Amino acid sequence: MPKNKVVSLNKLKVACKNCGLAKLCLPLGLDSGDIDQLDAIVQRNRPLHRGGHVFQTGDKFRSLYVVKTGTIKTYTQCPNGSEQVVGFHLPGEVVGLDGIECDKHLCSAKALETTAVCEVPFGRLEELTSSIPGLQHQLFRLMSREITKETGLMVLLGKSTAEERLAAFLLSLSVRFHNRGFSPVEFNLSMSRQEIGSYLGLALETVSRLFTHFQEESILLVDRKHIKILDMDQLYNLLSNQTTCLDRLQAPN
Amino acid sequence: MPKNKVVSLNKLKVACKNCGLAKLCLPLGLDSGDIDQLDAIVQRNRPLHRGGHVFQTGDKFRSLYVVKTGTIKTYTQCPNGSEQVVGFHLPGEVVGLDGIECDKHLCSAKALETTAVCEVPFGRLEELTSSIPGLQHQLFRLMSREITKETGLMVLLGKSTAEERLAAFLLSLSVRFHNRGFSPVEFNLSMSRQEIGSYLGLALETVSRLFTHFQEESILLVDRKHIKILDMDQLYNLLSNQTTCLDRLQAPN
DNA sequence: CGTTGAGTTGACTCCTATCAAGAAATGTGG
DNA sequence: CCACATTTCTTGATAGGAGTCAACTCAACG
Numbered sequence: 001m002p003k004n005k006v007v008s009l010n011k012l013k014v015a016c017k018n019c020g021l022a023k024l025c026l027p028l029g030l031d032s033g034d035i036d037q038l039d040a041i042v043q044r045n046r047p048l049h050r051g052g053h054v055f056q057t058g059d060k061f062r063s064l065y066v067v068k069t070g071t072i073k074t075y076t077q078c079p080n081g082s083e084q085v086v087g088f089h090l091p092g093e094v095v096g097l098d099g100i101e102c103d104k105h106l107c108s109a110k111a112l113e114t115t116a117v118c119e120v121p122f123g124r125l126e127e128l129t130s131s132i133p134g135l136q137h138q139l140f141r142l143m144s145r146e147i148t149k150e151t152g153l154m155v156l157l158g159k160s161t162a163e164e165r166l167a168a169f170l171l172s173l174s175v176r177f178h179n180r181g182f183s184p185v186e187f188n189l190s191m192s193r194q195e196i197g198s199y200l201g202l203a204l205e206t207v208s209r210l211f212t213h214f215q216e217e218s219i220l221l222v223d224r225k226h227i228k229i230l231d232m233d234q235l236y237n238l239l240s241n242q243t244t245c246l247d248r249l250q251a252p253n
Numbered sequence: 254m255p256k257n258k259v260v261s262l263n264k265l266k267v268a269c270k271n272c273g274l275a276k277l278c279l280p281l282g283l284d285s286g287d288i289d290q291l292d293a294i295v296q297r298n299r300p301l302h303r304g305g306h307v308f309q310t311g312d313k314f315r316s317l318y319v320v321k322t323g324t325i326k327t328y329t330q331c332p333n334g335s336e337q338v339v340g341f342h343l344p345g346e347v348v349g350l351d352g353i354e355c356d357k358h359l360c361s362a363k364a365l366e367t368t369a370v371c372e373v374p375f376g377r378l379e380e381l382t383s384s385i386p387g388l389q390h391q392l393f394r395l396m397s398r399e400i401t402k403e404t405g406l407m408v409l410l411g412k413s414t415a416e417e418r419l420a421a422f423l424l425s426l427s428v429r430f431h432n433r434g435f436s437p438v439e440f441n442l443s444m445s446r447q448e449i450g451s452y453l454g455l456a457l458e459t460v461s462r463l464f465t466h467f468q469e470e471s472i473l474l475v476d477r478k479h480i481k482i483l484d485m486d487q488l489y490n491l492l493s494n495q496t497t498c499l500d501r502l503q504a505p506n
Numbered sequence: 507c508g509t510t511g512a513g514t515t516g517a518c519t520c521c522t523a524t525c526a527a528g529a530a531a532t533g534t535g536g
Numbered sequence: 537c538c539a540c541a542t543t544t545c546t547t548g549a550t551a552g553g554a555g556t557c558a559a560c561t562c563a564a565c566g
Contacts, residue, residue, distance in 0.1 A: 084408050100397035143396040144353035150403035151339050157410040158454030201411030
């Protein structure tokens with residue numbers, strides 16, 4: 001039994017490495033057979049280069065995608081041609097949930113850098129729920145989590161200043177990097193000021209000004225896309241009035 | 254067979270009346286047995302008065318709730334004591350999806366007027382997915398729809414003017430009332446200017462000014478909480494740059 | 507009929523978008 | 537490898553939209 005458990009855990013690790021989805025099932029005590037089943041339906045496509053699309057608005061919905069390495073941004077095209085960023089997705093995070101409803105994708109997803117994703121055919125995933133107990137519930141949880149995150153962002157966009165928005169954004173990235181085993185205080189932004197602004201409902205100039213402002217206050221060290229958080233406490237304090245949405249934005253996938 | 258179908262449809266209508274959830278399953282061609290199963294788990298509580306809570310932040314998550322009549326607002330409490338409205342829920346709409354993730358509710362839900370809700374114990378609903386084919390998928394769709402709606406609101410809050418926000422809000426209400434068989438051009442707001450403002454990220458004074466402004470432009474007729482839309486086209490035109498989020502906010506349930 | 511809460515309206519201020527110009531980095535082709 | 541083009545970022549000046557503060561009106565209710 002203990003030996004079996006070890007095998008199972010190793011398999012889990014492998015599966016987690018290949019596809020963040022399996023991680024969902026960790027708290028369930030999946031046995032190795034379950035992992036194998038999950039593993040069997042996951043498709044490993046070759047990495048996308050910067051700018052490559054995972055899917056585009058209007059594409060038929062077939063699969064969810066789990067980011068393995070790199071970053072995906074999701075966005076919609078506005079009638080006037082400009083694009084609106086609706087999300088940034090780091091390793092371990094899932095993209096494509098909005099496609100389930102109408103059986104087609106309602107936003108586009110493109111790589112911000114060289115990025116590897118796992119493709120999980122949704123139909124097969126739905127079938128697996130009958131043979132893997134608890135999987136269904138984990139999927140519901142995953143989607144509930146997505147709703148929570150979006151609610152948090154809504155609140156942030158509705159009633160926060162530019163400063164609070166950028167602070168929340170940086171803290172969210174920090175926590176998410178930390179959860180994946182990267183440094184929570186030092187990381188590279190894979191998105192432009194423009195994209196950050198679009199996501200946070202700010203002009204790119206405002207984002208730029210805030211970065212320099214945070215640097216002047218010794219909260220950050222900014223070198224173009226490289227960010228080092230010098231004073232995490234101050235960053236948190238900026239959000240003292242916004243803890244509600246902060247919690248929502250930060251909880252692990 | 255045709256006779257059976259009639260029975261089934263009647264049952265469906267009854268079920269729909271009792272609980273909007275069954276409506277989810279309409280496109281699936283549920284048979285009457287399925288409806289009975291769904292019906293059996295639904296609890297009908299007595300109506301809430303204005304101000305009564307369906308659930309509160311931190312409550313253990315047990316059930317989803319479907320609004321039968323009336324209006325529910327969901328909101329979170331900010332650290333400084335003020336509340337932030339995160340949603341208004343009309344008849345047929347589902348409340349409580351954000352509770353699945355952590356097994357407890359992350360927001361509070363209270364009645365804005367005398368309101369009847371159906372309680373659907375989530376555990377039992379999850380069990381039913383094994384005996385009602387397609388139910389699982391409908392639940393995924395429901396949650397996906399919720400994500401889509403929130404994304405739409407995010408975009409609206411991120412990059413729209415106060416005028417556009419209120420126009421989108423009114424059009425969203427209009428469509429949702431229409432879908433439930435009410436007039437799309439004349440209705441009563443069950444929420445205060447304050448609550449509308451909180452939801453849209455605006456000061457209550459701004460909301461008030463916009464109502465008078467819309468009235469001056471002969472777009473609306475406003476008498477306190479009673480709204481009559483005089484010029485639907487103009488209202489749409491205000492959102493010509495925001496059609497993306499408009500679509501997302503409007504689609505049925 | 508006074509009290510209370512909601513809504514309206516005005517005056518003022520401030521935050522952030524916009525416009526504009528320049529600097530830095532990145533990429534390209536000769 | 538260098539000159540040029542292009543994109544991204546930074547910084548400044550300006551203007552406008554919406555928040556805030558405050559006073560007033562109106563409706564509801566005991």
